[in-house]
Structure formats: C-alpha cells, structure tokens
Amino acid sequence: MRFFLKKTGVLLATLLLVSLFAFLAFEIIPGDPTTMLLGSDYTPERAAALRESMGLDRNVFVRFFDWVAAFVRGDMGASYSYAMPVREVLRGKIAVTAVLSLMSWVLVVAVSVPLGIALVRYQHKPFGLVGNSLNQVLMAIPSFFLGILLTYLFGLVLKLFTPGRFVPLRESVAGSLGYLFFPALAISLPKIAKTARLLRASILTEMKRDYVLTAYSHGNSRWMVIKNHVVRNALLPVITYLAMSLADIVASSIIVEQVFVVPGLGRLLVASISNRDYPVALCIVVMIASVVVVMNYLADMLTQAIDPRVHLS
C-alpha cells in the first residue's frame, strides 16, 4: 500500500513536471503569437491590447497553473490557426488515434508471444533460423517505410483499401477498422519482431536455471519444460516491456498517420507544429506525454502485482 501511494504521488508530480516542461518549451519559442494572429492589422497598440486580453502579460508560472487548472476542467484554450477552441479541433481525433494504437498493441501482444515461444521451440529448425533473420530485417524497417510498402502492396496492387480515403468512425465502424488495420500493421510489425526477439532471449536465459534441470530429470521433454515451466517466468520482463510499448506505439502512430492520411492526433500535431499553432501542439504533446507516464506507472504496478519477489523502491 505504501508502495502504491508513493508511486501514485510520483506519478502526479511527474505529470505536472512534464506539463511544465512542455509549457516552458512552447513559451521560449522566439516570436510573439500576437504578430501572427493580427497579421496585416498589426500595430503595437493592438498587439499590447491582445496580449492583455490573452493574459500573455502575466508571469509564466501563473499562466502555467491557470493552464493546468483549465486543462483539467477540459478547457484547453483557443487554437491560433482555426478560429475555434482547441477542444473542438481535437474532437474525434483522439478516438481515431486511440483505436489505431490499441489495435496495433493488440496485434503486437497476440502475435509476438506465440512467435517468441515458437522461435525457441524450433530454434534449430528452418522456421527458427529463417524467423530469426527475418526478425532482424523487420526491426530495421522504419514504420513509415513499411507503411509505404503496405500502401503499395495492399492499396495499389491488391486494392484491399483506398489509400487516403479514411472512413470516419461515425460513418462506419467496420469500414474504419478495416482501413486502420493497415496502418496498425505498419506500426506493429517492427514491434512484433522486437518483442518476439526479447521473449526468445528471455526464454533462452531462463532455460539455464536450475529448476529447468529438475524439470528435465522428471522426464519432461524440452517442449514440456518450456510450455509448463519456463514460459511463465520468461514472460515477466516481456509483460513490462509490452505495457511500456503502448507509449512507443502512440509515438509511431504520429508518423504512420501521416503515411496513411489518417486524421488523428499525430497528423494534427505535425500540422500544428508546421503552422505554429502552439496551443494545439502543446495540448497534444501533454496528452501523449501523459500516456507515456501513466503506462510506465501501470507497468511498474503490473510487475509488482505479478511477481511479489520484485521489490521496487
């Protein structure tokens, strides 16, 4: 319980600190937002009036805490380039990125665990040898290039989906999921390779333990030993890795959304940085960063819950 309270305290402090860093980063950007907002109407008097009405003349830290208080209430400020609140700009985009990330994550979990085990079971068979080399190559393909390859193969040659024609979730959930499957594949394939490799290495390390020898001496075959004894222990580090990899997946989706023209948070983030629409960029950065921090926290909790031997301080 003490562990839980302490970790939760650290979590909240980290969230606040991360938001502060992001806020300060966007604060030190050279240039004054009023110049851009006023455009050709710019006069020093108008700029000063606008600064005052936007609250830009107050202390940075005061503004930060105001921003946090508003953010928590769901008020995220106003976008510079779209004449509407950030909340409106983000509407619908969060769901798209969340669905895409979750789908990729489920793919990673569902494929990498059996694959990792199979790579050990058939270690010296053609499957194991080919699988291992294929893994190495797959890990080196950046997700955006993989996305382009998948677009070409499934979109242009096999015509299983129309690149650039995303079906919104509201129109058809099935159509939307069908489209998102391909970007999810681009995100998850390199991750699957990495996770399967990690599990394979973890199982092979575990196979050198004493209890494995005991299990063998009871007359178990190699596969029985792996299946009934080793896998459970070997999965521990992998589970932590999988919990933390959701954050990585959200980050990959930033770039893969661009490849498949998926209107999610990632595409909006890139566009808002290009357009210098900092209120929008700041909100998205803080949201993604929060996902990272929370997932790391959950991974810690999970490790603790699964294996009481692990004592995290």
Place this chain on the structure above:
Amino acid sequence: MINTKDKTFRAGAGITLFMLALILLGALWTPYDPNAMNAAEKMASPGLRHLFGTDNFGRDIFSRVLQGTGATFFIALCSVSLGLLAGLLIGGLTGYYGGWADEVLMRLNDSVTAFPSLLLALVLIAVFHSGKYNIILALGVIFIPTFARIVRMEVAQQKALDYVANAKLMGVKDMRILFVHIMPNILPVLLSTVAIGFNNAVLAEASMSYLGLGVQPPDPSLGRMLSEAQTYLLRAPWYALSVGLAIVLLVLGFGLLSEGLGGDGRA
C-alpha cells in the same frame, strides 16, 4: 574486447562499410547531376541507363539516393558527435564525482529517456524550427541523456577498481584519471552505444524530414525523398523502394554492428 569473428558483428560491419563506400562514392562522383532535370526521361523505370530509374522531373534516382544517403549520414554523424561529447562530459564528471548533482541529473535523465524520441524531437523542432542545422541540434540534445547515462554507469564501475586507487596514490590528477585512464577502458561499451546512436539518428532524421519538419528544400535527405516518392508510388514505385532500401541498409548495418559489439540493441 571486440570479437571480430562474431557473425552479427561481421554482417553489421559489412553492410556499414558498403554504405560508407557508397557515401564516399556519392561525395566524389555521381553518374548524373542529382539535380539535373530531363523532361525526355520522366519516371523511366530502372535499367542500365538509370540504375534506379528516374523521378517525376527525370532526375536520376541513383545519384539522388547517393547524395541523400550522404546528407542523412552527415546529420547522423554531427548529432551523434554532439550527443557523445556532451554525454562523455556530463556522464564522466557525474559518474566520477557522484554527489547531489549526479542524483539530480540521473533522475532527470531517467524521466527524459522514458519519452519516445520522436515526441521530444517534435517539441524541440517546434522550438528551434526546421532546417538542417536545427535538426542536428535537436537530435544531438535528445541523444545526450542516453550517452550520459551509459558513460556514468561505466565510469562509476571503473572508479571502484584498484587501478584508479593506485593512480590516485601516485598523485595523478582527477581529470587525467578520468579521461586518460578510465575512458579507454569503457571504449568497447561506448562503441556499441555509438553504433546504436547512429541507428537512432538515421531513423529520427528520416522520420522528421519525412514529416516535413526536418531538412528543408533544397537540402537533400532520404526522409524528404521518401515523402516525395510516396506521391508517385503508383507510377514510379522504384523511387520509394530505392530510397527506403538505403534507409533500411543504414539502419540494419548500425543495428547489427551495435549488437555484434555487445550492446543489447536498445540503449
């Protein structure tokens, strides 16, 4: 030390040397002028005249890939050097002296490395704005924590060894112990970290330039070429393929090299 008979190391070294040779070739000579347009030969498929075909302006893709690979490698080289130098200094000093600065910096380090580097790069680019030198600066800054953490860990380990105590007894100055006595001993670990650093740098540069937030025209870069190539995917698939292949070979070479040097490939 380095096991040169290791298969992974050999594969990585082979691919990396091959790519370095191509980069060197590209710096000295390209079959065509990478920027020369040729209206008569738009989107020619790969063949003997144009090894990788031509793009939408009739420019020779092989020449452009050579040039782009060099540009991407240059950015990786600069940003890794920046991260390495700062990391050596910060990690070396904190690892050697310890104390509260060490505590604080390492805590800060842990929290920074928890974030995906693409997200950090996007924030830094929002601050610095895009462009060749800004992307070098942004990536360099992002690499500092990783290098600092590894150097610090290694230095702290070496510090406890007898040879450091002996050197101290003989009156060798701290800075000399740190940079002349300890540093050579952590070289193998450092090499593997540098290799994985190159791997990450190539990926990050390509990603940022692909998103249009990295290198800006007219500077060449593999990431920017890939995003151009995507527009002509249907009519000239070889464009995206040859650019992508260059990225994959660079990344694969450095990744294998790092693993062969004994790194866990994650750093």
